[in-house]
Amino acid sequence: MNSAVIDFINTNRDRYLEELTQYIAIPSVSALPEHAGDMRRCAEWTAEQLKTIGLQNVRVIETPGHPVVYGDWLNAPGAPTVLFYGHYDVQPVDPLDQWISPPFEATVRDNELFARGATDDKGQLFIHVKALEAHLSQTGTLPINARVIFEGEEEIGSPNLDQFIREHKDELSCDVVVISDSAMFDKGVPSICYGLRGLSYFQIDLRGTSTDLHSGSFGGAVANPAFVLAQVLSQMKDRGGHVKIPGFYDDVRELTEPEREEFKRLPFNQKQYRKGLGAPKLHGETGYSTLERTWARPTFEVNGVLGGFTGEGAKTVIPATAMAKVSMRLVPNQDPDKIAALFEEYVKKVTPKSVELKVTRMHGGKPWMTEIDNAFVKAAVRAIEQGFNRSPVYTREGGSIPVVATFQSELNAPTVLFGVGLPDENAHAPNEKLDLDNFYNGIIASAYLYNEIGAIRK
DSSP: OOHHHHHHHHHTHHHHHHHHHHHHTSOOBTTOGGGHHHHHHHHHHHHHHHHHHTOEEEEEEOOSSSOEEEEEEOOOTTSOEEEEEEEOOBOOOOSGGGOSSOTTSOEEETTEEESTTTTTTHHHHHHHHHHHHHHHHHHSSOSSEEEEEEESOGGGTOTTHHHHHHHTHHHHOOSEEEEOOSBOSBTTBOEEEEEEOEEEEEEEEEEOSSSOEEHHHHBTTBOOHHHHHHHHHHTSBOTTSOBOSTTTTTTOOOOOHHHHHHHHHSOOOHHHHHHHHTOSSOOOOTTSOHHHHHHHSOEEEEEEEEESOOSSSOOOEEOSEEEEEEEEEEOTTOOHHHHHHHHHHHHHHHSOTTSEEEEEEEEEEOOEEOOTTSHHHHHHHHHHHHHHSSOOEEEEESSOOTHHHHHHHHHOOOEEEOOOBOTTSOTTSTTOEEEHHHHHHHHHHHHHHHHHHHTSOO
16 A cells, blocks of 8 residues: 555545535435435535546436436556445434434534434445545556446435446446445444345335214224224234244245354443433344344334324324334345235235225345455455454344345445444434544545455456
8 A cells, every 4th residue: 555545544634524514514315305406416516526536437327316426437457346336315304303413514523423424325435435536646546446336315215226227237347346334333343244134115004984083973883094003013023023924034044153153252232232222121033132133133113103193182083094114124035025925915914804905015125145255355354454453343234235236136246345334323313423533444444445456356
């Protein structure tokens, strides 16, 4: 590694923070139509950054939804090609009154940057922009060939990304994909994530009558959709946390004993974890530890319920409708389409004929897992050791990044998850934050990563 690259990174920390603050100030909330103009502005800001640092062929590419930003630098003959993926869209900020400081005005407190998008994913995306800049500005070259694709729809399930990848296969061809959109195990404990859960997401709608009814006049004559919904949802899991959908576990890739032993060795404090969540007691599938349940076991969760009168005071009605949003996190070898079909069949079976049922598939994604002994993962391990002065641990992640499986199937490229977030950084909640030590060390580790990957010859 050219020492000038690392010196450049260390002397430009203030500028990095100022630029990230400008990036965060654009309220790129993909889920809300009123932010469509902000999404466009954020895509253009991202593209301008890529041009400024020296990437080539930079452009904002239209999709049926929000645009994709692309750039490349392909002037290293014989070196591997790395595709960097990230997303410039962010989650909505509600409930706004729970934010200590305005969500789009980045604020530093105790060496942490508080803002929506700080860790998910603008801050993590930015570490690669700045590491690429450091190499190009100080050496005029890169030790790798680089392609960059930053999308604007990750927080709404990336509805147009798979088609975009299929239509631009040649432009996105690479040897490895690098993604920074995940968390380290803990502060001071850098990690390599080698597995992600998939997702199958649904909306359930029940209708009992054409309008709400007086519960005195009609109670006992018709089914109450809110009560029926509660009964339906209660049949999805048993008291031991086991999902009751027939066939749900048929294809689950079971944890190996070496994996379970590795998980046990991680510095995980269950009591501290529980207290940090504000939970009176932890709960999950019987027979598995907390890390096993959140990383490597499938789940069924109720994400939201709506029905009837919920305002102040009393209103004695039988609601006409009730609705629930539910999700299933899936593990390697489970197929989201197969699980979706099994769920639809089961929910129809357990819903009584006294209500009308509508089941809507919202979105989903495949689980993913890589082998930890491939050359690119080993390169990431060496880079993290140099950037954080500590060897990383191996972890899995309970969340989903559906595009990882798409990159594998469409581009035949492995993925390295190079996250620098932390588990407690409120990625989808009020007071999202980013540890600034991890941000700066992440830039350094990324700069080393390009050298380590560049040393892997085809």
